[in-house]
Amino acid sequence: MNPATHPVSPQDIMAFLDTETFGKEALRVENHMRQCVECTALAAHLCGTSAMLAEWTVPPIPQHVEDAVLAAAASVNASRTNPKASRTTPLTFRNWRLWTIAGSGAAAAILGLVAVAVSLEYHRRPDLNTLPQTQTAAETDARSASIGGAMQADALKPAPPPSQTARYSSANDTTPAAPQAAVMIARTVALGIQVKDYAPARTALDAILARHRGYAASLTLNTPENDARTFTASLRVPASELDAALRELRQLGRVQTETQSGEEVSQQHADLAARLHNARETEARLLAILQQRTGKVDEVLDVEEKISDVRGEIETMEAEQQELEHRVAFASIDLQLTEEYRAQLGTRTPPVSTRMHNAFVAGLGHASATLLSLALFAEEFGPAILIWLAIAALPVWIVWRRYRRALLRA
Amino acid sequence: MTDETNIANQASDPVLLNARHPASDEEWMQEFQQGSAEGFSILFDRYKQPVFAFFRRRIVDRAAAEELAQETFLALLRAQSRYRPDRLFRVYLYAIAYKILNRYRRKTAFRAAFLGMPDEHIEPSTNPSVETDLAIREAVRKLDAIDREILLLRQFDLLSYAEIAEVLELPVNTVRSRLFRARAALRTLLESSPRPTIAPLRAQEQL
Numbered sequence: 001m002n003p004a005t006h007p008v009s010p011q012d013i014m015a016f017l018d019t020e021t022f023g024k025e026a027l028r029v030e031n032h033m034r035q036c037v038e039c040t041a042l043a044a045h046l047c048g049t050s051a052m053l054a055e056w057t058v059p060p061i062p063q064h065v066e067d068a069v070l071a072a073a074a075s076v077n078a079s080r081t082n083p084k085a086s087r088t089t090p091l092t093f094r095n096w097r098l099w100t101i102a103g104s105g106a107a108a109a110i111l112g113l114v115a116v117a118v119s120l121e122y123h124r125r126p127d128l129n130t131l132p133q134t135q136t137a138a139e140t141d142a143r144s145a146s147i148g149g150a151m152q153a154d155a156l157k158p159a160p161p162p163s164q165t166a167r168y169s170s171a172n173d174t175t176p177a178a179p180q181a182a183v184m185i186a187r188t189v190a191l192g193i194q195v196k197d198y199a200p201a202r203t204a205l206d207a208i209l210a211r212h213r214g215y216a217a218s219l220t221l222n223t224p225e226n227d228a229r230t231f232t233a234s235l236r237v238p239a240s241e242l243d244a245a246l247r248e249l250r251q252l253g254r255v256q257t258e259t260q261s262g263e264e265v266s267q268q269h270a271d272l273a274a275r276l277h278n279a280r281e282t283e284a285r286l287l288a289i290l291q292q293r294t295g296k297v298d299e300v301l302d303v304e305e306k307i308s309d310v311r312g313e314i315e316t317m318e319a320e321q322q323e324l325e326h327r328v329a330f331a332s333i334d335l336q337l338t339e340e341y342r343a344q345l346g347t348r349t350p351p352v353s354t355r356m357h358n359a360f361v362a363g364l365g366h367a368s369a370t371l372l373s374l375a376l377f378a379e380e381f382g383p384a385i386l387i388w389l390a391i392a393a394l395p396v397w398i399v400w401r402r403y404r405r406a407l408l409r410a
Numbered sequence: 411m412t413d414e415t416n417i418a419n420q421a422s423d424p425v426l427l428n429a430r431h432p433a434s435d436e437e438w439m440q441e442f443q444q445g446s447a448e449g450f451s452i453l454f455d456r457y458k459q460p461v462f463a464f465f466r467r468r469i470v471d472r473a474a475a476e477e478l479a480q481e482t483f484l485a486l487l488r489a490q491s492r493y494r495p496d497r498l499f500r501v502y503l504y505a506i507a508y509k510i511l512n513r514y515r516r517k518t519a520f521r522a523a524f525l526g527m528p529d530e531h532i533e534p535s536t537n538p539s540v541e542t543d544l545a546i547r548e549a550v551r552k553l554d555a556i557d558r559e560i561l562l563l564r565q566f567d568l569l570s571y572a573e574i575a576e577v578l579e580l581p582v583n584t585v586r587s588r589l590f591r592a593r594a595a596l597r598t599l600l601e602s603s604p605r606p607t608i609a610p611l612r613a614q615e616q617l
Contacts, residue, residue, distance in 0.1 A: 048597070058467060402524075
């Protein structure tokens, strides 16, 4: 329609017929329709369509539907008047169900957090958890007196002192297959102790080592900010002094963890001694050949080379034997001293600007790490995901198309 | 139109019912929220037939239409506490019905996507009224989905443009333009319909 000759649009006419225009607007449309034959015809068209649609009738609602709804309404009213019954009404039950779901969700979340915390704690102390036996501090305190005696009595019996095992390290030993007088056991102890002050505990530790003729193989002191100091040491004490040294070490503070283990190395030592004996005999025979017989220069050089090889093997085995005997002679103590942490007021903390700068830098680092992880994930799994998408695309498209068609028909 | 259908349409006409019960729907709904059993009874009497017709005109399966109408009133019972008096009850009820209808459509379409389309063909009856119904139903069915909803809500449920916009969550101007488009399209479809019962209507209109 031309706006110049028809100041009202067809939609305005429709709205007028639907009584959706009021006041001056309705008057304007009505006046125009009186003068315009075209718009009157349009109005007749619209009315005709409505008249056609009015022929579409619907039968009355079935009685059973009415009965069912009214019964449900009566049930709701009954539950209002009777508070006990209201507990079983759908509305109340729904609330109760929501609370149950919320409670279950919260419990599941708490359980998940606990599981994560336990897992983190487990991974934070791998050195103690990988040991074969771990005792709680209370158990350790209660059983500290009996541990040494019980272990001495059976499998973890202390190995013979260095003087008894000296014969194994003798270079002139010619009876490796002879029955052994004692079982050779390499003992290892892991001890975690919480001390009040680090300094006196360290002094006492040095004194204990000196008293029992032990030494420290390694020492590590960790002093984190706003946290307790920890001191880790790998100690060696003569096997015969181990129990006495442990008793004194336990006096340093409260024992948190204690683990003892023993490795029997008798067979390993015997095998080594036999191989060493054979190697020495071979060396002796080769030396005799070299001294008693003459031959070509090549043959002489060949024998000397073999003597050199055998000598190298002998020295390697001797070193292994000495290390094994040292492990038996000296027990190993992995000691961890943890100082009780006391928070202090007025501790020196970095200024806010520094902390913000550090946080910003850390944030950038985390963001870049996240992006890198995403890129790596896409690189690693992207091709496989694309393949699966390509495989699934056709059936999904077919189902989606059928779904859309059915939705349009419904 | 049969006598039974006429009686049903008159008995459920909200205008006539409002004449018998001068209180507005919103007031009756508030009465019902405050514990009056009569409130729901009056509202049910007013809207049981419009709601049933709402589903019956949109769904071929009669049993499904009955079930959905029942479900709409049960949903109203459950959600009575969430009704706000500042909202028109009619819009609130039709919004519930429309949500239930859409849920049914999605469910049916999902089922059809995997199990195939159900046979919805209806055998033509010798009754001329049913014949006309089928022709109109087929024509309406060919309209765009949103246009169809707007047309039906306006034509049979007598909702205003603003109320339709609220139920369908569309701008009022969109409702107006789409309604005009739907009427024009329907007109074309009905005129091209081969049904013999449409022809007299056309002749009557020209007179």
